[in-house]
Each structure stands twice: as structure tokens, then as C-alpha cells.
Amino acid sequence: MNQPNLFVEVHILQSLPPSNVNRDDSGTPKQAVFGGARRARVSSQAWKRATRTEYARQVPETDRATRTKRIATLLTQRLIRSVDEGGAGLAQEQADRLAAAVLEPLGITKSSKKEDQSAYLLFFGRKQLDALVELFDGRAAELAALPDGELKDEVKKLAVVKTLSTGHPAEVALFGRMVADLPTLNVDASVQVAHALSTHAVRTEFDYYTAVDDENTDDHGAGMIGTVEFNSSTLYRYAVLGVHQLRDNLSDAAETRATAVRFVDAFARSMPTGHQNSFAHRTLPHLVLLTVRTDQPVNLVSAYEEPVTGLTGLAAESVVRLADELTAVGRTWGNKPLRTLATYTAEGDKITEVFGSSLPFPTLLDAVDTLVGDWLDGTPLAPADAAKASDGMQAGDR
Template structure:
């Protein structure tokens, strides 16, 4: 039988002022052609990193994940710590040598450019490094004193791969990990994030700026001049979390439920930081829509294949188009969400009829947690409460 699935989808409408949040190699705000119109675009990679950073704010530093080429240096630093601080008390040279030996079974090779760096970025939990140190069971100094061949033989007896392929932090469980050289280290991502697109056509503009030399009293010329490209847009953002995959990655229903709620909050509140000092572009969404499905994810970006024109305001028209697309998909394909939850600051009977009444964002998060918890415990979620249901209860 196929594995039961639960998809938690997050649809967001958010307006950003003049900004250059995510630029290409020439400094131009990223764009895409969609529906025959040029749109503002924020790459999924940019928003995933912003979400991960926002998510990590609530994590104790020791429980966070990191993505780095410096795993050997981090492991050596732990091995050099005193034993009372969770280390092995080795001298620097011994720690470097033992760290290199421990990482060899992982297929982690040194970079050709920098000796202390690995050849590729590795995403792992900081506590997983502590697990590697714990494998030594107090034998660090003994092993570090062995000749190279004997050291390699002893390390091969240790479950090094298992130490990095189990006990994943929530960040790795959510966003996954791919290691081409050793498939045992791969973690299937529980989250997929779409490129954010403007719901309307955009045009790139240029800001001509000057900087004054405060100590120049001889003439009135600028100390520096330049230009920066920017645009402004109302974005449709979409992400989907597979609660079933997250549970498999974390193995704990309680941890899965907590991580799911925190992901929805982090994705909602996050913002990439490109040129933020110049534009102060951080905003909050007009609308956050969460849909829960057990059949398949449905990105509703088709609502904006015909660009919104903004005659009545881009946010309001975008929300109305999104509501219409959700209804159309449900009626045409029969893919009706099991539950629909929304937080919004826009008016309109169409929104209430389609999304339900607006919930305070904290209440929305609490309900997401309850529904995911119910599915993890019972394999199903309670049916959507409707006006008819509530009238019958009265």
C-alpha cells in the first residue's frame, strides 16, 4: 500500500516596495517571463535560505544546523576542546589529523583551493559533530598517536557514517541534504519552495545616487556617484511541506508537529536581505493561506497567468484572483483541500466564502499544529467546520 501523505501548503501574497531583493550576476533584480509578461522574481534558493535563518532564531545555538565547507575545521576545533567542554583535549596538530581520518569514510575530500576546506558544502547539525567525538569513547589521544595506516583501520571500525545519517536537526529534516559521493548521507527534503513571482507585470527602474565627501570643502562635486536597479511588486509565494517526509526524517511525531508549525511561521515572516540597507524593504504579507491536502500539492500561480492590472489595487485584485483559482481548481479537478486556514487584512465576501474568516496569525499556527498532530496520531484530520455545521450544532 502507498504511504499515507499529508501536504501542508503555504500561499502568500506580499507587497514589497522599491527594492533589489535578489539580483542576477549583472546586479539586475531577477525576473521571469510568465503569461507573456515580465515579472519580478525571487529565487527559491534565496527564500529558502531566508526561511532557514528565520527558523534557526528559535533554536539554541548548539541545536542549529550549518552548511559549510569547513566541517574538518569545526570537528578539529571540537577535538581540541578540553574534555569537560565536550572535546578530547588534543593539541591542534593531533586534532586536525584525527578529524581528517574521521571524515575519510564520509568521502569528504579536501578542496584543491584551500587545504582546510572540503570540496563541497555539507549541511549538517552541530550536535552531529558532537556525536562523532562521542564515537571515540575517550580514545582520542590513543588514536591520534597511531601511524596513518593503523589509524585508518581503527576509524573504519567506528559507525562514522551513521553518526551523520541519523539524529538530524529540524533544519536538515526540512530542507534535505544531497551528497553525491555517499548516498547514505542523503536526506530527502520535506519542503519544496517555488520561485516567488509578481502577480503583475513589472518594469525595472534605476536609482541614481551620489555620496558626499564630508571633508571636501573645496568644491561641490560628489565624492562618488552610481546607480542601482530596483523594482516594486506584489508577490505570490508558495511552499509545500510533506508532513509524512518530515516525520520520516525526524522519527518523532512531537518534533514533526513543532517543526511544521515553525516552518509555516518562518516562511511567512522571512525576507531575503539583498540591498536591505538601501531599501528597507521588509514587509509583512497581505494574505497567508494554508491548505492541507492528502492527494497532491497544487501551486495556485495560474491565478496570475493573466497579469493583474491593479485598477483596484494590486493586493486586493491578487487576492480575488487567488480565491477564484482555488475554487476553479477544486471544481474542475476535484482536488479540494481538506482544510483551509487564512490570515488576511483585506476585505471582500469572496475571500471569506473561499478562504473562511480571517484568523489571527497565532491562531492559524495553533490550528496547523493541531491538525498535523491529529494526522500523525490518527492518520486523518477533522473535517472542515462550515457555517452549516455550526448552525446544526447550535
Template structure:
């Protein structure tokens, strides 16, 4: 029996103090026009990077992914590593020659500017390079001694493309990979992340700063003078995880369940690091709402098409408008979420009515893991039913 698609949507409200977490080429905090008002914006790329970095902290180094132009260098290092450390024990020149031959089927050309780099970034798992060395089956020294033509012919018998097309680490399975020159290496992303927008209008401000020369005792002037732009905002953040696509990418139900939970935790706890030392802007969300659907994802940013204009704080009013929008979308389109799970601080009946009771964040993650596990085990109907003990609504 074919299971339906399963989408886990993450809606977050989070307030940032004066900060510049994501700036444009002129140093100005990124912005966007929405609902006729200028909003603070943090690009999806910036928050995906922050999420991936946060996620990587939860997994062992060997199981992590990397996005780099230095795949040839990394493979060369593994081939030159001693055999007792998982390498092939080649000298550096042999290792470089064999690495170049192994990567040729991938169409990875060297950069025109830097010989030690490829022409484009490749996203792959560190373990996949170890698997590639293992695929040589102890023949590394033999292969490295062959003339160029014979080496090229032998490399064709080694499953280079297959090795890098299977056994994906969770980060690649989540965020996907696109290789224009070799579609066989492409991985469909299971996660989509929206640009974060402030729920209200914002105005950019300027911090005028000076730095003192500690060794200058002759006058009282500043050693340096400058300005940095900043704003403060309550952001609506949105991401959607296609559990069905994640399962297809990982081919392991237990790992799919664990990865789904870790992604939600990493997305909620992550923070882009622009000007972090200057502003110490790291905060935690006011609200984390999970909506579970099997039909189609629904970004609820329309809740803020009319900007929030709170005078005694923005977070609680933003939560109320989000609750109203979730209710209206469900009633208008008839596609109410099958489940909602939420962690929040707002004390409003509208919020509780729309999202259900607030769970502690660890309890929300546990409930998500149980839901995804049931669905992966074939219990899609049970996962969509009412499970009050898991905080369902």
C-alpha cells in the same frame, strides 16, 4: 494502517516597496516571463536561505544546522576543546590528524585551493559533530597516537556515516541534503519552495545616487556617483511541506509537529536581504493561506497567468484572483483541499467564501499544530474533518 500523505501548502501574497531583494550577475532584480508579461522574481534558493535563517532564530545554537566546506575545521576544533566542554582535549596537530581520518569514510576530499576546506558544501547539524566526538568513547588520544595504517583500521569501527545519517536537525529534515559521492548521507527534503513571482507586470527602474565626501570643503561635487536598479511588486509565494516526509526524517512526532509550525512561521516572516540597508524593504504578507491535501500539491500561480491590472492597489485584487483559482481548480479537478486556514486583510466575499474566516496569525499556527498533531497521532480522518473551532472550512 498506512496513513495517507499529508501536504501542507503555504500560499502568500506580499507587497514589496522599491527594492532589489534578489539580483542577477549584472545587479538587475531577477525577472521572469509569465503569461506574456515580464514579472518580478525572487528565486526559490534566495527565499529558502531567508527561511532557514529565520527558522534558526527560533532554536538554540547547539541544535542548529550549518552548510559549510569547513567541516574538518569544525571537527578539529571540537577534538581540541577541553573535555569539560565536550571535547577530547587533543593538541591542534593531533586533532587535525584525527579529524582527517574520521572524515575519510565520507569521501570528503580537501579543496585543491584551500587546505582548510572540503571540495564541496556539506549540510549537517552541529550536534552531529558532538555526537561524532562522543562516538570515540574517550579514545581520542589513544587513536591519535596510532600509526596511519592502524588509525585507518580503527576508524572503520567507528560509526561515522551512521552518526551523520541520524539525529538530523530540523533544518536538514526540512530542506534535505544531497551528497553525490556518498548516497547514504542523502536526506530527502520535506519542503519544496517555488520561485516567487509578481502577480502583475513590472518595469525595472533606476535609482541615481550620489555620496558626499564629508572632508571635501573645496567644492560641491559628489564623492561618488552611481545607480542601482529596483522594482516594486506584489508577490505570490508558494511552498509545500510533506508532513509524512518530515516525520520520516525526524522520527519524532512531537518534533515533527513543532517543526511544521515553525517552518510555516519562518516562511511567512522571512525576507531575502539583498540591498536591505538601501531600501528597508521588510514587509509582512497581506495574506497567508494554508491548504491541506492528501493527494497532490497544487501551486496556484495559474491565478496570475493573466496579470493583475489594479489601478487602486494590487493586493486585494490578487487575493480575489487567488480565491477564484482555488475554487475553479477544486471544481474542475475534483481535488478540493481537505482544510483551509487563512490570515488576510482583504474584505471581499469571494475571499471569505474560498478561504474561510480570517484568523490571527498566532491562531492560524495553533490550528495548524492541532491539525498536524491529530494526523501524526493517527487521527488523519479527524484532521481532515470540519473543526470550526480551529478555523477549518
């Protein structure tokens, strides 16, 4: 019997004070028109970067990934290290030559502008780079001394592509990798992230600021004058994790389980850092809603196609709208989520009826761990109503 796919969707409502977390090329906070109204927008790229940064705080340095044009430099540095430090003990010139030969089968060419960089970014794990050094099996100095033709032939015998195609770190398994010149290295992302949109219409404002010259005692004028654009918003954020794809990318059940939990935690706590020192916009969500499906993911942004007006507060109205949309989608299309878990600060019988009782966020993460673990073990998911009752009992027991 084939196991169904498993999607864990993360819906977040979060309010930001005056801020400019993600700006365009002119410095204006990114925006989009949705439902005929101009909305605040934070690009998916910006929030994925913030999530990766937050995720990396939870794992050891050796287990992390890096996305860089400097793979040749990093490999050279490892080849220069002594054998006791996990390197090959080569001289700079030898290491440069060997690194270039090893990376040639990957189609990694030098940038036309910067000699120490490749032409494109490559996303890989630090352990994978160490594994490339291990391919030499103590023969690095011997290979580096070969003529160009012989070196090229010897390098072809090394499993360079295979080394970078296996043993992926969690970050690569989550967010994927595309290498246009060598599709063999591509990794299908297990996470999709939507652009965050404000649930309401926004208007961009300008902050006129001055900087005072502390040593200027001759006059009262400013040493610098400038403006920065900003807005404030309640954002709807959405991401979906394909646990089945994550499992395939990692090929390890325990790591899949841990990575799923860390992703939910990192996505909920992450925040893009644009103009962070100027606005200190670090906030936590009003609502973290997880919906679990085996059929297809459903972005619930349509709840805000008609902008929220904020008569009783933007955040409070946004939570109610999301509850209504989740109910309407399930009733109309017949694909209710199998499980619904939520952490929220809102009040109201409707919220509790649709989302279930609010769980402390650590408890919600524990529930994700259990749910993913059960799925990996082949345990069928319980119907939504039965699961809600079970979760309520578990939360009370804790």
C-alpha cells in the same frame, strides 16, 4: 490501514516596495517571463536561505544546522577543546590528523584552492558533529598516536556514516541534503519552495545616487556616484510541507509537530536581505493561506498567468484572483483541500466564503499545531466545510 500522506501548502501574497532582494550576476533584480509578461522573481534558493535564517532564530544554538565547507575545521576545534568542554583535549596537529581520518570515509576531500575547506558544502547538525567526537569514547589521543595504516583501520570501525545519517536537526529534515559522493548521507527534503513571482508585469528602474565626502569643503561635487537597479512588486509565494516526510526524517512526533509550526511561521515572516540597508524592504504578507491535502500539492500560480492590472490595487486584485483559482481548481479537478486556513487583510464576501474567516496569525499557527498533532495521532481529517465551522467556533472561543 495505511495513513495517507499529509501536505500543508503555504500560499502567500506580499507586496514589496522599491527593492532588489535577489539579483543576478549583473546586479539586476531577477526576473522571469510568465504569461507573456516580464515578472519580478525571487529564487527559491534565496527564500529558502531566508527561511532557514528566520527558523534558526527560534531554536537554541546547539539544535541548529550549518551548511559549510569547513566541517574539518569545526571537528578539529572540538577535538582541541578540553574534555570538560566536550572535546578531547588534543594538540592542533593531532586534532587535524584525526579529523582528516574520520572524514575520509565520507569522501570529503580538501578543496584544491583552500586547504582549510572541503571540496563541497555539507549540511549537518551541530549535535551530529558533537556525536562524532563521542565516537572516540575517550580514545582520541590513543588513536591520534597510531601510524597511518592502523589509524585508518580503527576509524573504519567507528559509525561515522551512521552518526551523520541519524539525529538530523530540523533544518536538515526540512530542506534535505544531497551528497553526490556518498548517497547514504542523502536526506529527502520535506519542503519544496517555488520561485516567487510578481502577480503583475514589472519594469526595472534605476536609482542614481551620490555619496558626499564630509571632509570636502572645497567644492560641492559628490565623492561617489553610482546606480542600483530596483523594482516593486506584489509577489505570489508558494511552499509545500510534506508532513509525512518530515516525520520520517525526524523520527519523533513531538519534534515533527513543533517543526511544522515553526516552518510556517518562519516562511511567512522571512525576507531575503539583498540591498536591505538601501531599501528597508521588510514587509509582512497581505495574505497567508494554508491549504491541507492528502492527495497532491497544487501551486496556484496559474491565477496570475494573465497579469493583474491593478485597477483596484495589485494586492486586492491578487487576493481575489487566488480565491477564484482555488475554487476553479477544486471544481475542475475535484480535489478540494481538506482544510483551508487563512490570515488576511482583504475584505469581501467572496474572500471569506473561499478562505474562511481571517484568523489572527498566532491562532493560525495554533491550528497547524493541532492539525499536525491529530494527523500524527491517526485522527482522520475533517471535511473542509465541517473544519471551517469548527475553526470559526475555536477562533471565537479564544
